[in-house]
Amino acid sequence: MDNSPTDTTVAVDPSLVSWTKLMYALHGAAIVIGALSPAFIVTAFLFGLPSIIAVIMNYLKRADAKGTWLESHFRWQLRTFWIAAAALLAVSLVFGPLSLILIGLPFLIGGFVLIGLWAAYRIARGWMSLNDGRALPNGGA
16 A cells, blocks of 8 residues: 555545544543553553543444555554553563562553553554545555
8 A cells, every 4th residue: 555545445435534533532532641640651542441432433443444545544543552552461561570679660661651652653643644634554554
């Protein structure tokens, strides 16, 4: 897939574009909640109600986006969520036990911060591409 707005094989329903914008807005809201609260961005992104609703919405309409330029946005959002979840689990398993003796605490916190910033970047980049009417590179990988 190239990055052009005409990269589509199926006509896109305008309501599906609105649906995709709403999913980005929900993910964005979870990120803002994490940034403005004592929670980490990544924990609010993964465990906050807005993101959980967005993931459910994504799975509900994913088939409707198949073959359109929006398919890359659906894939991008899901991959962002699930890669962040896997990374959080890995960081927690490795540095969580070490944080009990304080050695791992800076790495645990640093890992949470980096994963949160990565998720925020991915949501912002995807949302900007959507607003420009463009598919994401590599089909949303």
